[in-house]
Amino acid sequence: MINLALSLLFLPFVSALVILLFLRAKGNLASLVSVFTAAGILILSLLLLFNSQESSLVWNTTWFTMGSWELRFGILLDDPARLLLFIVSFVGLLIHIFSLGYMESDPARPRYFGGLSIFMFSMIGITLADNLIMIFVFWELVGFSSYLLIAHYFQTDEASQASRKAFIVNRVGDFGFLIGIVLTYWTFGTVNLGELADLADFSPSLITTGLCLALACGFIGKSAQFPLHVWLPDAMAGPTPVSALIHAATMVAAGVYLLIRIDFLFTEQALGLIAFLGAAMGLYAGFCALVQRDIKKILAYSTLSQLGYMAAAFGLGAPGLALFHLTTHAFFKALMFLGSGSVIHACHHEQDIFKYGGLRKRMPVTAGTFLIGVLAISGVNFLSGYYSKDAILLWAYNFNLPIFTLLYAGALLTAAYMFRLYFIAFEGEARSEHSQSAKENSLSMTLPLVLLAFLSVLGGYVILYPFNIGSYFAPDLSATALLPHHMWMVVLGTSAWIIGLVVARKLYAQVNQEDPLSQRLPGFFEICQSKLFFDQIYSFYVNKIQDPFCRFMEVMELLFISGLMVRGSAGVTALLAMLAKACYIGRVHVYALWFMLGTLGFIIYSSGIFE
Amino acid sequence: MLTVTPLHFLILAFVLFGIGFLGLLIRRNILLMLMSLELMLNGINVALVTFSRVGNNLDGGIFVFFIMTVAASEVAVGLALLVALYKKRKSVFTDDMALLKN
Amino acid sequence: MESYLNFAKDNLWGEIWPELTLCLGALIVLAIDLFANSSNGKKRAGQFAILFQTILFVFHLLDYLLLRHTFDRESFSGMLKHGIHQDITRSFFLLSSLLVSVLAQFFLHTRKLRIGEFHHLTMVATAGLMILCQSQHFIVLFVALETVAICFYPLVAFDRESPKSLEAGMKYLIFGALSSALLLLGIVLIYGVGVNPEAWGATVPNTSYADAFSFHAVYQLITENSDHSLIRTGVVLILAGIAFKVGAAPFQIWVPDVYHGAPMPITAFLAVSSKAAGFFVLLTLVNGPFSGLSEFLLPLLGFIATFTIFFGNLAACTQKNLKRMLGLSGVAHAGYLMVAVMASMILPGSSDRAVWILFFYLFTYLLASFAVFGVMTIAKVQNDSEHEFTDYEELLRKVPWAGLTLIIGIGSLAGIPPLAGFIGKLLLFSVALEAKLYLSILAMVVGVVISIYYYFGWIREICFHPRPVFEDDDPKHDVWKDADRVGFIKPLLLSLLFASILLGIWQGPLGDAF
């Protein structure tokens, strides 16, 4: 059992090493190795999922010792872990397969597939880790692999900037996470999740808001929540399958997964704050997405918004719902990203949706599956998004009305911008040469789309999940089922996507190269376009505060330490040395004066004046 | 006036010593500096003889003998140096003897 | 008359056989020089002097190391004292004199100066130094001191064609005479109280020594009357005289000028033997006759040490002339050694560590100084007085062995591990710490750090690429031509280098003493 888990964990690691060390020049072989690794991961994880009959798998071994601190390398395969493992391995495989087609002509395929393998390794590590420090280790590693993959097209300044930004912003989150871990260790004496859960049950007084908020910083960074959300849209500079895998389906969701793993550490206030932040993010991202032109950025903001839903669900005390939404979101968001990848690939890396149009006829499979994704995310009844999102809305409606309001507004926007995307890109007439010449892609790219479309449709039916996988969100879902106002919610939910659809249809059915919103509601458009000036604020901070401060420090260092302290003491020495040198004028009688003064001094000393 | 005591001799000795030192300080002529040195040694000799006489001890007197020997040789060497230097610098003044300086 | 014979009954001339032999050798050298007609014959006088001193040195070492393990004893009515310390100082001076002779042989030959007289004076001076360090009587001390001084005056001015050399001799003479006048005044004051204590309000010591110049008598006098102002003045004046000898502040002022003008081997001789003699005498005095005044003298010595360290190092920093720089660095070394003297006063005992450490330090100083001065001797600088940094540019590349010797010598002077000089400084630190001389240690640390500037500034010139030379500069005289053809000096310097390194790593039985 445990060997299975360990080989699952280290398979991608070995694969990454093999690719990066030996297959740097052999693109085809590297991609095959990577894909087979992903397949192996899926097989192994399925074996693991269906063989583990115990409720959770626990295993560990000493990894690091220092005094009283003993860190153990351990595996904890419990309910949420099973689910995430399944998502990661399944979506991962599909994206690997998709990448085969998408990256076909890229000369740097080995690097790409090596990076994917590293990512798989670190993501599985996060999933299986049994203690916070181990999670932190893999946490940083996913950050690194994300950095690596965003920087895939490193020759462009955009990718180079974006990768750096992603890493550094994540580091800011990790800074809090790190402090949280340290506090946790000294509060509870352990960082092992199982032991922490026991301790938190036993003495709830140990739990403090500060501590759990510090831990939540990790989530904020990785899941790109307010105020550290700025990196995710920029991260779209990477290859599209990467965006699908990392920045939509799995890695950003890992933040939510982290929260779920440590949910017993959270206090009411902290949960409230997270819920509020999440809901606000859901709305804010929706506004941002509404005015984007870049297909991937729209999807990125949509991801932010959906992560906001998950956070809100978690904050409202329904981690199961959060995880459920995570699952369905993984399917349909991966689907849409891959769909956009398919479009981008077909349109020669054109990403502006206003340069598409009419793709439905040329790329029927992509368009169809994409539509399914759009419908799912908009919460169209009986698709997966409907179940997960409306469950969250219902829960919020029953427990916290302000948050519900925010989330509902977000839901309206979601439907609007999603349909906007669909209409502009796939309907109407082709608006550029690229889109005119677009053709449906090969099987390796369409097959994952179809599979994911199935899952996007069916992912909402809990009954379909094997017990081993779906057991974590089952209780929360059944609790939701018992809540009142079901019918009202159906009406509200349905009206939300219908309103969105209608508005989008009205606005965007016929468009040119210009965004119609910019003419109709220019003020609103400007505000949305500005994204509330976050990027400007950050770049103001970096360029106008941080850089001058660094230069100021450099000058201060030169002035005070190199100058005043080092050169200063050298200068004083030099001055005294000049003084001493000035004594040597070569005249005998002046030297004799020294003798005279010395003699006088000696005699005066002997008279005892100085005693 | 008081009766002369050994104290007078000693004070005289120190005065001679001091005058010698003064000569060394203010004179630029090496010849005179050498003479001043001799004067200092003379002062010491006076003191030594006084102490020797008062202490009723001959060692001091004998020391004077050695001091004279040494003084004479020093003067000899010093004058030889002076002559040699004079040949080079055509001067016996310390002002012209300041090649060695910074 | 018979009653006087009592005084002569322990005139044991055998006890000072090395000095006597050395003087005899000096006379023979003079004789050879006198009767030699050719320049080759004159050269032979020098060769004889070197050979003679080598044999004497070896034989002296054998004598006291193997034949007669020395014990403390006195002779000449208590005027001289012989013992292990004295034997070590004798070996020290013999070794130093031998090295001076070897360097001088080369130096005199290349500069075409007189050979016989030089060796004669060196040997007589060495004999005087050896007597000086054994003396237990102020008259002997004075006479020996003056013998040394009278030998040094002409030696410093040896190059009579060089006005600088003559000027240095003149300055040395004037200040030497002045300092001996101060020393004499001090002796006289102590003598005055000693012969007639009641007259000066001093307690009559219960002494068996009737001779007021004798160190024993002075010791008892001072122990009895440690706060008598006449005695105190006498003591500080004697210290002033010795401070001149060792080049300690405020009587250090003559040092760079004299070093600057003196011929190179004599600079080395002054730097090593003369200074060491001063310290040996100082040790004898402060631990012997003046030990009753330790309390009174320590602050004064502490001031002298600190002032000397700072002044020497600071003034050395700005020097462009290497001989002046070395002179001033020697002043700084005198300051360090003064700390050892203080430590020996605080930690009494006849063979206490501080004294051994001082010996060791001086010995390492000897090795390093002769390495440095040796290389400087073989540099064919046009004017012997004007060794500049630029003359040593890239020496390591031009003449590797000389460069290495110079670097090791400078490093040892600077106290860089793993060279002998470092061990000396380490021991000095440890003994100063033991004596709780914290302020002096601070001064030493600062001093050593400052000294790195000029020592390594020189090493920098030796190792690194020279500064760019501009077209309009005069072509430089090649200082290092034929630097390999120096005969016996090369193995000698290399053995000094080897000794400096070896002593830095392995002190072996020598270390037992510390």
Next chain:
Amino acid sequence: MNLNTILLLGSIIVPAVGSLLFFGGFPKEDSSIKKLSYFVFGFPFIASILLFLNFDPTQEYCFEILYSRMGLQELGITFHLGLNGVSSPLFAMAGIIGFAAGISAIHSGAERLRLYLALLSIMLSGLMGLFASVDLFFYYLFHEFALIPTFIMVGLWGGRDRRGIALEMTIYLTLGALISLSGLVALNVMIDAPKFDFPHLSDALTQVSLSDRSAYNIFGLLLFGFGILVALFPFHTWATRGYDAAPTSVSMLHAGVLKKFGLYGLIQIAVPLLPQAAECWSPWIMWLALGNILIVGFVAMAQTSFKAMISYGSVMHMGYCFLGIGVCSTIGVGSAVMLMCAHGLSVALMFLLASYVRRRTNTFEMEEMGGLAAKTPLLACFCLAATLATIGLPGFGNFWGEFGVFLSLGENKEHFTFLILAALGIIISAVFGLRAMAKIFFGSESQEFQKSTTYSSVSDLCKSEILPATSILVPLFLIGIWPLTISHRIDLEIGQRYAEFQSQSSSFKPSCCPDSEESTEEGNTLLP
């Protein structure tokens, strides 16, 4: 004398003998110079790794060699070599970096290569001896042994303004060395142990009680002396300027290995021998360490030259080691040792790679580079790995050290400020590290670079360049993924030395919660 002790002695003597041979001009042909230097630098490498593997953590000192007739009996100086849990990883590190520096020197194409190699092997010999010395005198001696060649090497083969910097560096370091020497000697004199090595000193301390005042003073001397040598905050300017100017191999050995001398001294000598004094000084240590992390970190961000940035970065990370020492707990100090090993390797690697970059672009100015990764993917890979190691990414040894230091800071509530401020360092270092990566390797090629004469001939790493880089990167990586290999021996060693602190720190509140003391104890009973 068994094989292990021969290896230990050999790893010191082989480079020394090698340097004598180089000085003496023994191998005439270039090829045999290369062969000899491979042997001279390779032997300590292999020997140190073998010794690392053969190490037996149950003994106090492994592979001991003792020769007591070195002289200076009063000071108790003996020639005493041996390795313990702290020194064996550092010893291995010295061997590894020495090898890499040596190989890079052989292929550096420096003028007067023979002299270069001779000086470098002296340095290596000193470094190997430094960590193998049990006797404190030889510990110091070997340090200087390694230090002196740096002066000459910086002056001869250094970069801009080398003459001045070489002198400044030497003066500064001599000051530090002298202060620490007086501290060591004071310790020796005051404790008056029969031998001047650590075990004897600590034995003697149990009998002689040092007054608080003198312990405080001695610790202060050791702290500031060693602090200057390690580039503790206000005394760091020599390091940043010096490394910037020094030739690659010297920067590698100095920043990587030699600078650990002071920390090693504090950890092995000062803190365990003078625990109370260490407690008193610990606020000083920690504030100054913060200076290193924050102030030097910010200055590093302002650098435009790649090598200068690495220099500042290396000084900045020293702050973490000091913080760990300032905490005075097993976790803190042990992690500091861990970090020392990893930092040494990563910094050496950075300097090595910087020289490779320079070889291709003829400049260190980051503004004049760009897009290098397209031409030299392998170099970019190495550089990325090294940068990430430096900024403490898990998977490299640095992470464990830094994390451990953070963890140790959390133990005491009073250190919370330090924890927060120090943890800011992980962001700072990420900022400047990644900025450098982006400027040099990513983005489009700069015009200066395209115009430069070497542009057309830029090629990826060759074998002789890969070898040293790999030999550093692999151990760094191995420590990172399986830290237990060195952490348990550090733990054993430090655990013994710092047992006293352990008992003291139990009197501290173990957690950040005011009422947590009892509940933690209760909580511990719950653990399996």
Next chain:
Amino acid sequence: MSTVDILFWIFATLSVGGGLSMVLSRHPVSAAMFMIISLVGVAALFVLLESFFLAVLQVLVYAGAVMVLFLFIIMLLDVGPGASKINFSNWKTGLIGFGASCLLIFLLSALLSPGEDTLSFGQSWTVINNSTAPAPVDALVFSTDISAFGYALMTKYMLPVQISGFLLLAAMIGVIILSKRSGTPSSNS
């Protein structure tokens, strides 16, 4: 006021006045003459102190030999007042030197003060006339007898006398070195 007193004051004035005039005189020859006066004065003081042998030596060695040497050199070098530019190069140094010297004399004289109360020198101021008295066993007693000097030098002070011999030899050789043209024939060219 006894004869001795009067003689003391006369000779004290002679020696101090001679010394001062020497220091302050312009012409080297006159300086040398004043010096001789001073030295003779000191010799006379030696007589007053009953050190007749030393007085004789003083006159012979100093006044006779050394000062003649000085005069000889002055004549040889032909340094007259014309050659002497200024005696006090500047008055400041002169003033400092004068002040310092006075301070030195004052300090040294002040040192003697503790003796004044207890000391009555008159008691020990007896004329010693024991020229034939045997020397004591353990100390050399002051004697006016020249033979006492001789015996002491040849017995107790044999070693210093021998050293002085070498001292004189060294001085002689030194003077030769400095005065004679270079000994090696080759350097004559």
